[in-house]
Amino acid sequence: MKITVNGEELDAVMVQQEMERLGPDYERYIEENQADPPEGQLEEWAQENIIERTLMIQTAAGLDVEIPSEQIDEAFEEVKENIGDAPEEDVRTEIALQMKLDILMQQAVADVKELTDEELEAFYNENLEMFVRAEQVRASHIIK
Secondary structure (H helix, E strand, O other): OOEEEOOEEEOHHHHHHHHHHHHHHHHHHHHHHOOOOOOOHHHHHHHHHHHHHHHHHHHHHOOOOOOOHHHHHHHHHHHHHHOOOOOHHHHHHHHHHHHHHHHHHHHHHOOOOOOOHHHHHHHHHHOHHHHOOOOOOOOOOOOO
């Protein structure tokens, strides 16, 4: 199944990679919640993740913000030993994009009010059912 986000095609390999990345957390979620997941749920979550990631990258890339080359140079110096065979220009482009993503996230939360301890406690007390988990039993066996 091909997915297109604002004209950008996302292929099945991306979905498969995201499924592999999500796999351990998904299995833990199923185990902890004793859930019986619907068929295809992991793939659906992987598709949603790559769509959301693509939208964020597209939005960040479109920001009218110039990242100072000194900041990119500084970040490049921190990672250059770990980039392997990746072309330097590609790494610098990725660094600039990541910095724009950081700016986008900062803008997204800029107007979010910081809650007081009293507000947090009131929310907790009013929504206890959200924080209670059913009793669980864990069993492990060693087989020789």
